[in-house]
Amino acid sequence: MIEQQTITIQTQGRSTIDITGEIEQPLRISSIEQGLCHVFLHHTSASLIITENADSNVRRDLENYIARLVLDGDPAYLHDQEGADDMAAHIRAVLTQSEITIPIQHGRLALGSWQGLFLWEHRYHAHRRNLTVTLTGGPA
Amino acid sequence: MIEQQTITIQTQGRSTIDITGEIEQPLRISSIEQGLCHVFLHHTSASLIITENADSNVRRDLENYIARLVLDGDPAYLHDQEGADDMAAHIRAVLTQSEITIPIQHGRLALGSWQGLFLWEHRYHAHRRNLTVTLTGGPA
Amino acid sequence: MIEQQTITIQTQGRSTIDITGEIEQPLRISSIEQGLCHVFLHHTSASLIITENADSNVRRDLENYIARLVLDGDPAYLHDQEGADDMAAHIRAVLTQSEITIPIQHGRLALGSWQGLFLWEHRYHAHRRNLTVTLTGGPA
Numbered sequence: 001m002i003e004q005q006t007i008t009i010q011t012q013g014r015s016t017i018d019i020t021g022e023i024e025q026p027l028r029i030s031s032i033e034q035g036l037c038h039v040f041l042h043h044t045s046a047s048l049i050i051t052e053n054a055d056s057n058v059r060r061d062l063e064n065y066i067a068r069l070v071l072d073g074d075p076a077y078l079h080d081q082e083g084a085d086d087m088a089a090h091i092r093a094v095l096t097q098s099e100i101t102i103p104i105q106h107g108r109l110a111l112g113s114w115q116g117l118f119l120w121e122h123r124y125h126a127h128r129r130n131l132t133v134t135l136t137g138g139p140a
Numbered sequence: 141m142i143e144q145q146t147i148t149i150q151t152q153g154r155s156t157i158d159i160t161g162e163i164e165q166p167l168r169i170s171s172i173e174q175g176l177c178h179v180f181l182h183h184t185s186a187s188l189i190i191t192e193n194a195d196s197n198v199r200r201d202l203e204n205y206i207a208r209l210v211l212d213g214d215p216a217y218l219h220d221q222e223g224a225d226d227m228a229a230h231i232r233a234v235l236t237q238s239e240i241t242i243p244i245q246h247g248r249l250a251l252g253s254w255q256g257l258f259l260w261e262h263r264y265h266a267h268r269r270n271l272t273v274t275l276t277g278g279p280a
Numbered sequence: 281m282i283e284q285q286t287i288t289i290q291t292q293g294r295s296t297i298d299i300t301g302e303i304e305q306p307l308r309i310s311s312i313e314q315g316l317c318h319v320f321l322h323h324t325s326a327s328l329i330i331t332e333n334a335d336s337n338v339r340r341d342l343e344n345y346i347a348r349l350v351l352d353g354d355p356a357y358l359h360d361q362e363g364a365d366d367m368a369a370h371i372r373a374v375l376t377q378s379e380i381t382i383p384i385q386h387g388r389l390a391l392g393s394w395q396g397l398f399l400w401e402h403r404y405h406a407h408r409r410n411l412t413v414t415l416t417g418g419p420a
Contacts, residue, residue: 042392
């Protein structure tokens with residue numbers, strides 16, 4: 001059994017957004033109880049990560065860390081016409097992920113207690129980001 | 141055909157552990173000959189990598205490299221109550237992976253000759269780490 | 281339905297190669313219209329990334345960035361007998377990916393408009409790189 005759905009997430013500019021709930025939505029109306037949930041982001045200046053969902057300082061630290069690791073507006077960048085954040089956004093995306101697969105158990109995402117799935121907007125400005133969620137599996 | 145199994149790995153604190161054999165265990169008792177093996181780690185302060193399984197200096201170098209890239213106890217971290225290694229562990233996990241999919245061919249993991257699947261414990265202390273292995277596919 | 285095929289890509293030494301067309305080849309002769317395409321690289325000194333396919337300066341900047349992030353011939357490396365680029369290649373591979381899954385829609389890879397799938401050769405010299413493409417899914 002395979003089910004596919006497109007989801008759009010509105011970001012508010014550079015930051016991480018917990019999208020676990022949005023990704024679980026197609027699962028709620030599906031009859032798949034055991035299987036895999038694949039999440040794919042159709043953009044190269046945002047990315048997906050799994051990280052701690054409890055203390056929001058974890059995501060603040062991730063943001064601060066990556067901002068030091070990947071400089072905005074580095075004069076070395078050749079690809080610089082779309083703003084200081086654009087090439088940095090592509091690098092951040094390559095160092096994290098465009099797609100993540102999570103197991104489905106008992107009709108739910110089988111994440112660890114402290115795991116959340118986050119969309120990381122790397123551009124300064126708000127964007128509409130498209131994702132495709134593919135569910136595969138069957139009854140338990 | 142889909143089969144799912146939970147595996148627990150006992151780590152000995154910060155280091156990489158070759159878990160290729162443990163992940164192949166469910167495959168040995170499965171009738172899936174051709175397909176995919178998805179490995180998911182239910183934690184945010186450890187991660188999964190595929191790297192060279194021959195010279196163990198490769199993993200020593202990886203450890204030394206990432207220790208310089210992601211500082212333990214960086215005074216900039218806001219999330220610092222669980223020890224100097226905790227926020228560093230979350231960053232290391234985000235820069236590597238929480239989940240990896242490997243093809244199954246002839247009933248075995250179709251890894252390259254020099255590839256091994258490793259669990260990377262990023263915390264100083266030993267932990268019990270839970271993984272879910274999902275096999276999909278069928279006879280050859 | 282599951283189909284598996286091995287593909288070999290000849291690289292020209294350190295650089296990124298757009299392999300989107302090569303990966304779509306097995307899809308063209310497949311009857312899978314909706315599903316997932318999993319691409320696995322059987323090597324630990326090259327990797328896979330999804331990034332912008334329009335301005336080739338993006339890949340030049342990625343190359344320059346990672347060359348500064350991961351030093352070739354760092355005297356700290358213990359694994360140094362296969363050349364200055366070898367351990368650096370393993371680190372670059374671990375910081376990017378060995379495997380990527382892309383949704384299939386209407387019998388095609390459902391990439392975003394600006395997304396391409398690239399093989400990143402991290403060694404100085406040309407290599408033959410083996411990939412396994414696994415298609416799962418069914419008619420739309």
